[in-house]
Amino acid sequence: MTAFIADYGWIAWLVVILLFITIEIATLELTFLMLAIGSVGGLISGFLGAPWWLQLVIAAILAVVLLFGIKPPLLRALKQGGDPARSNVEALLGMGGRVVQSIGATGGQVRLDNGETWTARLSPGIVAQVVEPGEHVLVAAVDGATVMVIPNERTPL
Known part of the structure; x- marks a missing residue:
């Protein structure tokens, strides 16, 4: 089973990445984009030969760092250019x-x-x-x- 995951794990990462991007397109709140980028980190670590459990750890850590470190300042920067007109x-x-x-x-x-x-x-x-x-x-x-x-x-x- 481990050999199967090692050989075809990249397909699971691609499915997860596409799923997260699809959900992000529907919600537009940047959460699923950060999860997709974390999944890309897991995919890349898999291509570099990391075992499946390390791929999951790398994806999770990268996603958490992006969610709490990058998303808040990115949202503030995006809202600065908002329409100043009252409605x-x-x-x-x-x-x-x-x-x-x-x-x-x-x-x-x-x-x-x-x-x-x-x-x-x-x-x-x-x-x-x-x-x-x-x-x-x-x-x-x-x-x-x-x-x-x-x-x-x-x-x-």
Whole structure:
């Protein structure tokens, strides 16, 4: 059995490497890439004549070193070039808008500067008042499908 593993172990390494690369392509988290590179180390050690148990040890050590030594700084480097643009709810915070339907105790509607119309309520820190149509507001928070707004000092259009 040992002679069989020594003669055909490289095939098992190739299968494992291809399996790890396939999983990495599906997940894109670099974990299986590190395991595949560790398996390449095991394959190379097998070609250099190492016994099967030493191949496994070399593959495991190389994979652990890569997972804990290379993967974290690599992920940080990849995330540095991320898109700085805010999106979703974050993009709405601080955005201006104009009141379409009076905002009072029960709420109203605003048309934001991006063209979207939202149900609106006054932010909890604002003294109870009515904001009339045409007045400018700023988005302070988003609560589900409702924006919490504060009156803006700009003159109405």
